[in-house]
Amino acid sequence: MSGNPYVHRPTASPQAAAEWTQRQILMTNLRTVAGRAYPRVRGLAREKSWLFFEILLPFLTTSAFVFVYRALQAPPEYVGFVVLGGAMTAFWLNVIWMMASQLWWEKSQGNLELYFAAPMDIVAVLLGMAVGGMVMSSSRAAVVLVVATVVYGVTFAVDQWLLLLAVFFLTLTALYGLGMVLASLFLMWGREAYHLTQFLQEPVYFVSGLNFPVGRLGMLGALAIALLPLAVGLDAMRQLAFADAAYPVGTPPPEVEALILVVMTVVFLSLARWMLRTLERLARREGRLTIRWQ
């Protein structure tokens, strides 16, 4: 520290300042993750409106299905299935609205230019968004899960706690990896991102079986399990959280689904990294990082 506010870390020359060690690069990326997660975590305490929009409204949707299942005298575990699905809704909403279309929003605010003009890897920014988003959504999911469990008297029967936790975290990593892939695509699609997000929201709810066991969808359910982290993760969690239930057949056992999630995580994160680099080049060529209304 020099005492002069305009001189912080003096360097001998621009060339010296431009050469970073691998450690500097790694630390900058890790700090970027923390820095970008920060506004989301702080936002939890500062924006109370989420209590209404992201807890009460999903709870009402979940409740509607609970009443339908009870009216139809479905097995009691179906109430648990729909409560678990209701809790996981928070993550999917977060991924499509605050991951996938986020870069477009960042561009319209002028943040995107600043991200790309800074020396860190843009993947670190997306990871920061993901970490912040997971913290945000976990609190919402936890509230929905606890309230609905208490109100509707759901009884869980878990034999493999570790596997359940692992599946939960793998579901999140794969899901947010998918969010990063979508974010890079939406970087190119611009304002259409909002419409695409709306287009994706409901079909994914349906094919992921948020409100019913995905195995009931037959081939479509199998396809969803192969492609959508939410579908495969939720199915595995249901099998593990209601181990004593007569779970509908037709989907792989949770161990296999955990492996599918590992593969999805690796594939989505690698694909996101490659796409972000490729699309950054393309965006720089076409001026899409800087032209706000594209």
Added chain:
Amino acid sequence: MSATAPLAIETHALRRVYRAKPNDVVALDGIDLEVAPGEFFGLLGPNGAGKTTLIKILTTLLLPTTGEARIFGFDVVHQTKQIRRIMNMVAGGEQSGYGILEVREQLWMFSQFYGLGSRDGWRRVDELIDAVGLDEQRRQKVSTLSTGQRQKMNFARGLLNDPWIFFLDEPTLGLDVSAARAVRELILSWKAAVPGRTVLLTSHYMAEVDELCERIAIVDHGRVLAIGSPAELKHRVQRESIFRLELDRLDGGTASLARLPGVVAASAAASDEGNGQGDRQSVSVNLVLEDDAALGGVVGALGGLGAQILALRKSEPTLEDVFVELVGRGFDDAPDASRDETPPQGRAANPQPRREDEPAEEELV
């Protein structure tokens, strides 16, 4: 900096074409520039001249269609990481960041992107908040800042990483006089702190460019029309000496002056009366002379005409005169001002288009 150090900015035949219908738009059309380390360099031109496109290329956000550009020797196409480590940028009307955060938090977030340690980041942020005069707003939410305060915060953000080169795109746009002055003083203080720090400034405001820049490039339609110091550029258009005289009286009117040797033209000017001179009568005259030497004859002759000189001031041409001379029109007469393809963020005159069916934006963090 050694004598053999690479130039701070070097461009060669830089060209950028935007694909558009019905015709492609040539934003830069063969720009050659050399800016030395430590220089305060200005780009002056109307909307659509290509200033912002040039800055976007130099800050690695946009690729040139053809040509080369280097920042301190680093290529803008292939060595982007190196450039991003030593530069920063601030645009006028910038609305970056997240309104939900406090000023201090927002700056800390950005400090992390440049690799400052967490505690070091907070310290650095506090230092800069004091330096830019935002100590009272330290804990204020970003969304509640005034335009001037916000721009000071943007400057603090731009200085977080001790950049060697600072790109400023219309940095005082929309600021009131005192806020603009504060921003200019900030830039100068930052630059003076370390030899070799370089600034590239684009501006509409001729007086600002004139005051700050050591050299200026006047650009229009993607081309550099002239480069030089403000004095050199003005000298190009000053073929005659222009003086403004204030006299207590002038018998025979300005026609009597126009007949004097060496006088090209003499005309009455709006009087400066009323600035503390009471009700004293005076006559103001604009005098165009062939050269400065002719002034002696005029002063002598005025005594003969019974006039006493109350004030005498030499008029310098402005950069606007230079621009008009080079381009053939004034700044405000730009025929295609709407062509500015990459407007600074939040420019009120060119708001982001929004469809009618698009919901009003709420902040996403």
